[in-house]
Amino acid sequence: MRGFYVFLLAVLAHRTAVVGDEHDHKYKDKEEVVLWMNTVGPYHNRQETYTYFSLPFCKGPKTTISHYHETLGEALQGVELEFSGLDIEFKENVPQKQYCEIELTENVYKAFVYAIKNHYWYQMYVDDLPVWGIVGEVDASNGREVDYYMWRLKKFDIGYNDGQIVDVNLTSDAKVKLVPGDKISMTYQVHWKPSPMPFRRRYEKYLDSSFFQHRIHWFSIFNSFMMVIFLVGLVSMILMRTLRKDYARYNKDDDVDDMERDLGDEYGWKQVHGDVFRPVGNRILLASLIGTGYHLATVTFFVIIFTIFGHLYTERGSILSTVIFVYAATSPVNGYFGGSLYARQGGQLWIKQMICGALVLPAMVSSTALVINFIAIYYHASRAIPFTSVLAILAICLFIILPLSLIGTIVGRNVAGQPDNPCRVNTVPRPIPEKKWFMEPIVIIFLGGVLPFGSIFIEMYFIFTSFWAYKIYFVYGFMLLVFAIVITVTVCVTIVCTYFLLNSEDYRWQWTSFLSAASTSIYVYFYSIYYFFFKTKMYGLFQTTFYFGYMALFSIMLGLLCGTVGYVGTSMFVKKIYSTVKID
Template sequence: MAMTMLRSLHREIFRYSQLETQNETQAETGWKLVHGDVFRSPSNPGLLCAFAGSGVQLFGTLLITVVFEFLGFFSSMTSAGVRNAMLLTWVLMGLFAGYTSSRLSKMFNTGSEWKHITLTTAILFPGFAFVIFQFLNNLLYNEKSSATIPSTTMCSLVLLWFCVAPPLVYVGGYLGFKKPAIEPPVEINKTLRKIPKQAWYTSTVFAILIGSIFPFATILVEFFFGLIFFWYHKFYRGFGFLLITFVLLVVACAEIPIVLCYYQLRSGNYKWWWRSFLTSGCSAVYLFLYATFFFTKIAIVKPVSAMLYFGHMLVVSYAFFLLTGTIGFFSCFFFTSIRPGDEILVKVNDLTSIKTQIPYSYYSLPFCKPDIQVDNAPTLWRFLLGDRQQRSPFLFEMKVPKTCQIVCRVFVGEKEAKELIEKVENQYRVNMALDNLPLTIPIRRIDESGFFYQHGYHIGVIGRYAGEEYNRYFIHNHLSFLVKYERDLDTGASRIVAFETKPFSIKHKFEAQWNGVNTRLSTCDANANKFISASDSPQEIRVGEEIIFTYDVSFQDSEIKWASRWDAYLSTADDQARWFSIVNSLVTLLVLSVAMATTMLRSLHREIFRYSLLETTQSETQAETRWKLVHGDVFRPPSNSGLLCAFAGSGVQLFGTLLITVAFEFLGFFSPMNPAGVRNFMILTWVLMGLFAGYTSSCLYKMFKNGSEWKHVTLTTAFLFPGFALVIYLILNDLLEYEKSSAAVPNSLMFVLVMSSCITWPLVYVGGYLGFKKTAIEPPVEINETPRKIPKQKCCAQLSCTFAAIPPPSQPSN
């Protein structure tokens, strides 16, 4: 399929390039004819969004469960652990389900219907499954089966789902709706193009019948073993095979809709949204048909048993429909490329300084503003980080160089001069981005081995003229941009791989009257095609001055690949020092571990040998000395045991959050351009890890005291760390608001942040309830009724905690 598509694409692209010199109408044939209708909204967009959101939820649930199964986190002796893990993961994945459906609905311009679409997403699969399982539960109740779920338990499950799952889906929907709408890569035609008559082999029915066979064939054997495992009550051990089968299923569900969608567009049919979903999703029909065939091979004779079988298979087939359809749908969502002459948007970010660490908005200073100043809809964490990207006044066209382009003219008053001078003194830098690449200044290393990159450019510089003793302040009012791009030789498309600049301070002059951006400057010529490389007359920041802002932009073909465009930004010069630090720490810890192990083994060996000799010569009371003397008091509950349990639960929560985040960061799930994504993921993981925090604190408390105060301990666990952090951040936010920083969080968003903790508390409480219902941890020895008096300790023993907290030296000297 790949060879067929590549050959076909190559022929068509070559033909289109040959026809560029002829009439454009002749060139627009095949898939190029319908490019203005491809991204037209489908029929029933709300239902498609809900299907896609539910499919994402099921995809994440199955992927996480299969990976954890493969890693051996579950015992093959019990399937209940797997089901519980799947249920919990599915509930938590509701956040991504709501986010996906809401983002798609905003792209389809459904308006305020995102709330209804989010609600549909929340109940689309669980509602169907609940109706089926409630019907089957009634059948089991009539048969007086032990598998019947009591009504109280069923109501508790529904209530638990209603309190946790829909709120998570709604939060995800809200976050997705607040994001900027996904813009189509081409403009949609105002007039609907008529679809020509299709050949039988390009019809929707034929595509669904043929395309859905391959995903089903991929999982046929593994599905057979799954049926045996479930209905014959066997042990399932092939989790490695299951993981491989899942990967093959994803590949099959992705490539088949892509190929069929390509040939569909070639035939002039642009209605691909639903077709891409159904092409792979209808493999669930084959799945259910095979399940019907398998039913004839098993010894089920009672009608109730048959209804149980087909009820379960209906739920499995419906889930398979949503899963495979979503994979096919998103696989047809191709990435876009930029063509010569297309406008590319430069965005400005906040002003930052390493001296003050307080960010400010770019437009808080007297800089040029675009005609239409549109903020990117900021997420909650972009507000917390002061990361508010806005449209810039710089207009680029791909591969179209420009010289000495006037942006605007600004008159400097007393207030403006004071603000500019203050920012120059504090070394504030301007941050911009193009195609999610940060603006950088390349600086050659001292050893001439290459370049390192500084993010952004300074607002201005401090200097003085010869013979003067006081400083002057100069502003960088001319920017010379360089955009590097990678060119695809086959398609002619271009992708941006680097965004660089060189700032200059130039006191621009003009002879005639000011005519806006069309003014002819005497310091540079827009028609000369000559870029500025130096300046002899800098622009000083002074009251009464007029500052003319200009820019150049040039484009350079680069050998940098688009996939590796971040390598230059992420390469650092201190890798050797960091490796030295890691090796130093490993060696130090290894030496300490060997020394401690040797000391403890020798000490234990001597004492055990001495106790064995004393058993034959002395009484048992005389033999009990040192650590053997206190074995009956080792597991005595400590003072303030509730606080210790809360500390341990919060530590488990933070440990899991850090471990999962670092693992996902290492696997490359986050973009270095968006550090807010890492922080958002950390807070989400921290919220979800509240379940384990409550479980840990409750289990420890039950071991210490078999009382009913586990609720207070759980509540303390839920508030211990977030309460302290909230107080600190509220104080810092007030300080930022006083400084009029862009990092100050509005009261409305701070309220949303506080209300998001309403998801954490129920999870911590559920974890605490599960932990308290578990059997208490039994100490290995019986605890003495009378506490033994602790002898007077040596000074070194009292300071052991202090010495243990001192880390080994691992930081190399600069």
């Protein structure tokens, strides 16, 4: 399994990589250890990051290193590794040593003052272990004027165990007041110490177990599980009991004459049997969205499984790289289910549908990322996606996703493309009678997402906090369980909503079932707005655009996944009830 992940990252790497110590994490005495400087930015705006040397820091005297590597996932996440220039060797202590000097010219002074005012901190990496430090601090204790101090000493305490680095700690010390025209000597110190910690557990110190395994997290899982039991029981007892009564009433047809039938003994969902399987409007769009939803469900499941067993959260960019790889590799799923559904609906423009299904989600992601990218370029932020990464993504879409989607579409049309409806479709559509306002499709659509959102509400808080507030999400077992819960809740709720719709003699169930399940995303996006204003301290155009842009994408993807689950479950339900009842 570990070899699979190494292969996965190698496939996605778009820069030449030379295998070195940082890849196998094994060192010999006095072997080179690289200190990578990554990004710097305001503490409260996690995504507003800049390259470390965009601030006028100075580099160490060392200019060459033995290796450099970066994956596609790292590039897309704004990882900008630059060599620090500091000479560090395995198990070799370094006493306090000056490595460069910063002259506080007017521009340099203003840059550091701005960074300290906005609580800038920076990130570094030693053997793939993240290290954080703060640029400086503000001192307003004298009451008259504000003084700005910067830390000029970086003290590294590095723990090792059997030729491997298992712990890195940074202490910022020796603060110095910023005075225009002065010179600041930047120094560093390295202390190596043996550690009993095994290598496989070295990442545990970064994981906030008390936060993610809080009692409220366990309670939310239990609460969602009880909701599943309630809804399954509701569908099993109330709905099936109602259907049995309907079956009993409809089967009385053998005991009554034609005059009684003509007087309207039949009513409810059986009345629309000649229209319920009528081809839906905008079938290309529906088939494309359903195929994309199948695709997203497959990707979500596999990525969660890979992360649980492979601990991908411990490697920079590994989760995003895995998502891209799995999404491209599973493209036939999109083509198969989207193409087969379109064929069953009687569609003829299957190539158009295939292209739409394969590119609808990449197009949405790319357009959103393009807007954010322009803003990132304007801000000179590290989140700006490199042109080579854009070319790599374009190549994946054109040369992997499209061909595999084509294969899946051809297979789907030939294997599962024949209509299998249990009832004939009438030539003339039946008029839809008037009904109460709460039975209108638009009302059902908006109400259908309430319970699925309630089942994932607490988990959304933990996921948002992880992504937007410097916490590493690692409880993917919880996520897998919540994934199964939201699928079950969505299917049950959508079936109930569809039954009420059909019972009011409205046969427009296909789009209604999809949109009622997909409306969960609307509530998630509303919650993200609340989270932004009441749970974070984010500010600025770039961070705001980044947040709401990518939260919109997240909500849309969740909506596609839930909508597909709701549609598929409802489709099976509708075929079941209309295949069982006796149709004259």
